[in-house]
Amino acid sequence: MASVKQLQITFDCAEPERVARFWCEVLGYVVPPPPEGFATWGDFDRSLPPESQGSAFACVDPSGEGPRLFFQRVPEEKVVKNRLHLDVRVGTGLVGEERLAVLEAECARLVALGAARVRLLPADGVEESCLVMRDVEGNEFCLD
Numbered sequence: 001m002a003s004v005k006q007l008q009i010t011f012d013c014a015e016p017e018r019v020a021r022f023w024c025e026v027l028g029y030v031v032p033p034p035p036e037g038f039a040t041w042g043d044f045d046r047s048l049p050p051e052s053q054g055s056a057f058a059c060v061d062p063s064g065e066g067p068r069l070f071f072q073r074v075p076e077e078k079v080v081k082n083r084l085h086l087d088v089r090v091g092t093g094l095v096g097e098e099r100l101a102v103l104e105a106e107c108a109r110l111v112a113l114g115a116a117r118v119r120l121l122p123a124d125g126v127e128e129s130c131l132v133m134r135d136v137e138g139n140e141f142c143l144d
Contacts, residue, residue, distance in 0.1 A: 007067040009086070012078075013137050016057040016071035022136045023069055025113050026088060029059040078138050087130075087144040095128055103131050103143045110143075 013019045024030060031041065038044040045053050055073040060066075090106045091099040107117055110133060118132040118140070131143040 008070050009067050010070045010072060011139065012074040013071050013139075014073065014077070015137070016055065016073050019135065019137050019139075020057040020059045020069065020071045022113055022115070023071075024059045026110060026115075026135075027059075027066070027069075028062070029066070029069065030062045032058060032060050082140045085139070086141045088141060089144050091128065091130075091144060096123070100129055103129065106143050107131050107133065 011019060011023075020031070034041045034044045038047070041057070048055075056071065058068055058070045060068050088106075091102045094102055103120075107115075111117060114136040116134045116138075118134060121127075121130050121132060121142075123129045128144075133141055133143060135141060
């Protein structure tokens with residue numbers, strides 16, 4: 001049986017670089033170096049045919065542990081709820097008011113970056129509280 005060596009998460013979006021840079025800020029990810037022979041990603045992008053320029057962007061975990069995030073331009077707009085979403089684990093191990101304070105502080109930071117708060121899912125005796133949010137293009141994610 002084959003084992004997975006790497007995992008990449010791909011986002012369909014209208015503006016790949018904008019969405020990638022948002023997620024870099026959320027997760028502490030970085031933009032990898034451009035391909036050999038190019039000083040910047042802009043230089044690389046300008047080398048592509050016009051219809052391919054701005055069509056993709058990526059970011060990576062600087063520690064090399066997290067998955068690569070890849071953002072690709074698609075023509076259609078997002079119209080329904082995601083079937084898959086990311087949980088950004090900022091409150092791991094915290095409960096009650098302490099957890100809520102951490103979630104709210106991170107929510108405020110992300111709203112300043114262009115995210116939108118959707119709703120609080122309060123603790124229910126089984127699961128702890130989490131905040132449902134949307135990124136800069138409306139993709140749902142949770143602060144957990």
